[in-house]
Amino acid sequence: MNKRILVVDDEMYIVNILDFTLAGEGWEVISANNGEDALRTLLKFEPDLVILDVMMPRIDGIEVCRAIKARVESSNTPVILLSAKDRDKDREEGLAAGADLYLTKPFSPGRLVEEIRNL
Numbered sequence: 001m002n003k004r005i006l007v008v009d010d011e012m013y014i015v016n017i018l019d020f021t022l023a024g025e026g027w028e029v030i031s032a033n034n035g036e037d038a039l040r041t042l043l044k045f046e047p048d049l050v051i052l053d054v055m056m057p058r059i060d061g062i063e064v065c066r067a068i069k070a071r072v073e074s075s076n077t078p079v080i081l082l083s084a085k086d087r088d089k090d091r092e093e094g095l096a097a098g099a100d101l102y103l104t105k106p107f108s109p110g111r112l113v114e115e116i117r118n119l
Contacts, residue, residue: 004028005116006047008038008064009082010056014105018051021109022116035059039067042074049116054083054094062097069098078119082107 005027007018012033019029030045032038036058042050050068052061059067061081068074078101081094086104094102101115 002026002028003048004030004045006038006041006045006050007031008033008035008041008051008056008061009053010034011053014053014082017109018112021113025113027116035061035064038064042068046073047077049078049080049119051080051082051112052099054081054085054090062093065094065097065099080112080115080119082112 005022007015007029009015010033015031019031022029030041030047032041034057038052052064054061065079065081068077068079079099080101080103081099082103082105083090084105091102100119103112
């Protein structure tokens with residue numbers, strides 16, 4: 001069975017890059033472009049992994065990550081935060097919210113695939 005990955009980013013070119021890369025690895029990709037849509041999509045599709053942008057409209061990725069980890073049904077779902085925010089403080093905040101990994105943009109799609117496999 002293919003793994004289902006939820007990609008959440010308000011920049012469509014990032015969503016398209018991730019969709020192309022991850023689908024090429026055989027994973028099913030579903031997407032959302034803001035935090036509210038991400039939470040609705042999470043409930044509907046129960047993904048195996050979530051990739052979240054941090055800076056998004058409505059609800060930011062940190063809050064979405066906290067919500068994912070607070071839900072019993074999704075508390076063990078790996079979350080990767082993908083952000084342009086690259087200070088140590090930002091990384092610490094993301095990991096404290098429950099993220100399993102914090103990667104900064106620009107990112108290497110190949111490294112992302114490797115990290116997903118590791119999770």
